[in-house]
Amino acid sequence: MSEENKTPLLAPEPPPDPDEAAAAREALERKITEGNREVLARMKAKTRRSFLTAGGAAVAGLAAFKWLMSRRQEGGEPWPLRRMMGINEELWHDYFSTGHLAPDFTGKKPLENKVNSDIGLQDDLDADAWKLQVTGLDGRDEALLLTLDDLRHLPRTTMTTEFKCVEGWSAVMQWSGVRFSDFMNAFAPAKPDTGGLRPEYASLETPDHSYYVGMEMDSLLHPQTLLAYEINGSPLPPEHGAPLRLVTPLKYGLKQIKRIGSINYQTNRPADYWAERGYDWYDGL
Amino acid sequence: MRAKHPLTIRWCHWINFPLLALMLWSGLWIYWGNDVYFIGWGSHKLFPFFPTAFYNALGLAQHLADGLAWHFFFGWLFAINGVIYVLYTIVSGEWRYLVPGRESFREAILVMLHDLRIYKGPLPDKKFNGAQQFAYTGVIVMGALSVISGLSIYKPTQLAWLTSLLGGYKAARVEHFLLTIGYVGFFMIHISQVVRAGWNNFRSMVSGYELVKSDE
Structure with missing residues (x-):
């Protein structure tokens, strides 16, 4: 910790402008919402892809099994x-x-x-x-x-x-x-x-x-x-x-x-x- | 969005599921050939393995030859898949999350008490808690024992040393059977825990990713 930080504040911070604070909050919320939307969209794409792969693998596995059992x-x-x-x-x-x-x-x-x-033992044996x-x-x-x-x-x-x-x-x-x-x-x-x-x-x-x-x-x-x-x-x-x-x-x-x-x-x-x-x-x- | 389960582990897990099911199924076909096990004492049978209704419901009778043919076909795939999984966890370092450590036992008890609604405190936030570590490592050990006991009753003369090590042919057969019952127990707890854990958790075993709250 530096010396500066130890120095007590001499004056309280000026009260924040309510409009400015609200705008900042809004901006942050928008950023979070956008971020979430982006993450969710990426997740959705990943999920879709992996479940399609899984579904494909399941169908392929089942087909392989059916093939195996139906052979001559x-x-x-x-x-x-x-x-x-x-x-x-x-x-x-x-x-x-x-x-x-x-x-x-x-x-x-x-x-x-x-x-x-x-x-093979049906007959009487002599x-x-x-x-x-x-x-x-x-x-x-x-x-x-x-x-x-x-x-x-x-x-x-x-x-x-x-x-x-x-x-x-x-x-x-x-x-x-x-x-x-x-x-x-x-x-x-x-x-x-x-x-x-x-x-x-x-x-x-x-x-x-x-x-x-x-x-x-x-x-x-x-x-x-x-x-x-x-x-x-x-x-x-x-x-x-x-x-x-x-x-x-x-x-x-x-x-x-x-x-x-x-x-x-x-x-x-x-x-x-x-x-x-x-x-x-x-x-x- | 956080990466949770590596691709290889997910493939091994989901490939193992139908393979183990086929091994259990064909194993039951084989067991039907001489279904002498029961829970009880002396000749008093509390619960036979298995009641007639069980065989009838699943259509398990009269498939001994099929059971053997399937068992020694899929057995190789089951064993190979298991070996790949174990090798991967070792090489990738994933084993660190899976193998129980010094804290795992205490933690496993805590998790159990928590799931029984006795302990209300917070649980450690880890990839796998102590109970999971014991369960997931234990089931791999069971898999290895199934292969070993299976080999010992498959070739009891050529591998006579192994059969003797397991207490003889009859004992090895019982061990092989008990492991099967163990999988059924594992499966039931596993499924109920997956249901409890919810969609985010289940999805991560398919896609590899889970959603987590961010601090930013």
């Missing part, structure tokens, strides 16, 4: 969604490793017992007459027929894993059987004509052919993928897919086919029951 159906879903399943499959298949294991709960969690689907038919083998044109005893003679593996259904439930169960990788070591597939060491896929079907799943070789050769003949320490009961089923924590239950009648090694992607009905072909966990 592929296996029960519009093809862009089917295509996305393929992209997701590639992403996760790249990340896939046979070293990524599902936790084994042996001795850690109580065993459960849950049964769901019976597609357990003694059952044989597993394997095709696409190395050095053989005709099918190989295996009995359950043949499989029991292969190395036996037991694991306690959490079985997961695509519906959302899960249950800890213990499975015994032969690792698919051990099975394939014993019964090697033919090398594909197209090159490569092994075929990329296998198709597994029930004896009546009404249920069938396609599996890619990487998941089949994972150490926790079994051709199982026992559940919770007992032979598979019919509802669990006696005498032989696929079990793997890499896939939802819908891929873990019960009562396997045939296995065919192949180079092209096999048909899959649920992939024809809207579900992902890969269904990898």
Whole structure:
């Protein structure tokens, strides 16, 4: 603060001219009104523009959504969604490793017992007459027929894993059987004509052919993928897919086919029951 | 006229709205496949998730395959949009307004008491008060947890370490579900607060500008 300001005023200010004051007030008010008008006009223009953009974006979004949903159906879903399943499959298949294991709960969690689907199990099964038919083998044109005893003679593996259904439930169960990788070591597939060491896929079907799943070789050769003949320490009961089923924590239950009648090694992607009905072909966990 | 919300934040906000809605919708389709959750104790069900009338009213039944197909399509867009938002707030420095600070907790209580008509005093005049900071940062954390818990139940074997970290498959599923319920709660409070705050506030989330009284 300067000295000047401290000096007291010697005389009161002359009374303001009322006319002048009113004029000044009026001028100020006019200025404020004009200023407000200008601000409001600018605001209005901005608001209009942004709401038009928003409206346009909303219409575009809705149109994109309508377009997406109205595309040609592929296996029960519009093809862009089917295509996305393929992209997701590639992403996760790249990340896939046979070293990524599902936790084994042996001795850690109580065993459960849950049964769901019976597609492909409608006929009565003659357990003694059952044989597993394997095709696409190395050095053989005709099918190989295996009995359950043949499989029991292969190395036996037991694991306690959490079985997961695509519906959302899960249950800890213990499975015994032969690792698919051990099975394939014993019964090697033919090398594909197209090159490569092994075929990329296998198709597994029930004896009546009404249920069938396609599996890619990487998941089949994972150490926790079994051709199982026992559940919770007992032979598979019919509802669990006696005498032989696929079990793997890499896939939802819908891929873990019960009562396997045939296995065919192949180079092209096999048909899959649920992939024809809207579900992902890969269904990898 | 004062600039309030940056363009990127407004786009992310409004893009997130339909995406989250689609995720909730397809998530309900998936949940329908095995709808075992309820509020209660033991086997006593006080309130099931969800009552039959709820499914019937919204037509949610029999869409498990569709739900999965949608969920794993829009899930990527939801996650990418969220990442863009977070990166932007970090780079632009907007996070300073959004992340709670030392005063935020006390302030949030004050705001809550004010909204419940208990506290009548003035509230701090800031872009986001403490309650908003907790809400807006919290919902981003929820979004991240939804993606993480979602991945852990999407690939529980390939990402077994993550699933175990979240307490196992069943626990992760419950967590994923609870987050959904959390969004519904957030949405209801958010909407009521937006209605209370009025047009100037709502407009600023679309146009980016708000009107403020000037001293001049």
